[in-house]
Amino acid sequence: MAKHFSGTTRRCRRVLLSLLLSLYPFIAYSDSPTIWLLQSGEAPVYEQVTASILSSLDSICAECAAYQIKQLNLDDTPSDALSASGDSKPTLIVSIGVKAARFVASSQTPVPKLYTLIPYSSAASLDLDESSKNASAIYLDQPYIRQLKLIKLIKTEKQVLGVLFGPATSALRAMLKMAANNLKIPIATESVTEEAEVGPALRRILESSDILLALPDPLVYNRDTIFNILLSSYHSQIPVIGFSASYVNAGAMLAVFSTPSDIGIHIAETIRQFIISDGKGLPEAEFPRYFSVEVNRSVARSLDIDLPDSEELKQRLEQMEGQ
Known part of the structure; x- marks a missing residue:
């Protein structure tokens, strides 16, 4: 009876250990600093920009491995998502499109934000204080x-x-x-x-x-x-x-x-620069680089x-x- 109990215990330990090992990446990932990619919707252009960002980060940003890159859709994001406190706040918010930019700006969150895929004419309605390194933009228009x-x-x-x-x-x-x-x-x-x-x-x-x-x-x-x-x-x-x-x-x-791919590459480069500077600031608002x-x-x-x-x-x- 003792042997049977001992064998059962060992099997339970192995199952538990296997389960813990399988969950470890997710547990570790949940403690990682987070960068939000907040799309204005599900339109193909937003998906293409996001895909370009993720692909470019894989290529140019080894430092990004320490971050959780979280893809979000504005339609599925609670209105108070940015009012949460503590560890649930992202390290950087990248809004993609005008609707997402307005959502982030209206939240008045202190989290650094990068507004992207927006026309230059919309800049006046956002909190783009040139003296601040807490908010920046990559415009859709050409210079x-x-x-x-x-x-x-x-x-x-x-x-x-x-x-x-x-x-x-x-x-x-x-x-x-x-x-x-x-x-x-x-x-x-x-x-x-x-x-x-x-x-x-x-x-x-x-x-x-x-x-x-x-x-x-x-x-x-x-x-x-x-x-x-x-x-x-x-x-x-x-x-x-x-x-x-x-x-x-x-x-x-x-x-x-600038194509969605062009803009995505530019965004990825800006994210990387933000990360390697330890989040010390964003560049001034820019027109598309590519x-x-x-x-x-x-x-x-x-x-x-x-x-x-x-x-x-x-x-x-x-x-x-x-x-």
């Missing part, structure tokens, strides 16, 4: 100087650049004009404050310019206006420089933009414009930026 340098690569000396500003981009007007002047790019501009003004302003800008630069302003460029803008520009034999691949597919001659160029060759041919291919334009643009 206007990059767009101007791309235009510099394709335009002739006397061609005039036209730009139509709306409420979301009006703050850029003076800076963009100054940058264009520094690059010796003649520029004509118009501003609108309501959608009814877009048509007349577009006609004026097409009469006074040779190239149209589209900026991500939802009042000016949206699903209700984009077809007429592209069609009017084409009839006027004026190429449009867009800000996304979809604009090129719709009829813009070319665009410089980018792609897309050319609509059929539109270029129709306008009798001979363009280098996309990869050559990208390489030349990278050289101009010193990358």
Whole structure:
């Protein structure tokens, strides 16, 4: 009877030990500092950015092994998730998309946060104090100087650049004009404050310019206006420089933009820098570090414009930026 009891005890110990060993990684992981990747929803673009972040961290961040990278969806996140205290708080919150950024900003959490995949125009509503290293952003928009340098690569000396500003981009007007002047790019501009003004302003800008630069302003460029803008520009034999691949597919001659993969790599590099600095601070808000160029060759041919291919334009643009 004693032998049977002893054998049963040994078997129980082995089962218990095996169970503890199997649970050890999870027990250890639960004590690890945590980084949240908070998506605004389940849209493919958020999933693609998150996948790029995780893949890039695996490649470049050996230090991240000590952290739990937690992928969260805003739709499944309690409204008071950031008001918890103690060990449940993350070390860093990376919001992906505007809705997640607003959720994090409204929580007023002291946790360092990196807002990503947001337009530059939304920065004013977030707690991006330039003197603070507790919050930063990686914007979705391209820096206007990059767009101007791309235009510099394709335009002739006397061609005039036209730009139509709306409420979301009006703050850029003076800076963009100054940058264009520094690059010796003649520029004509118009501003609108309501959608009814877009048509007349577009006609004026097409009469006074040779190239149209589209900026991500939802009042000016949206699903209700984009077809007429592209069609009017084409009839006027004026190429449009867009800000996304979809604009090129719709009829813009070319665009410089950052893919979800490009932005994910940039985010991963920023996370790594945060980790190796022992969480001592985030960089100032940045425009995307990496980018792609897309050319609509059929539109270029129709306008009798001979363009280098996309990869050559990208390489030349990278050289101009010193990358």
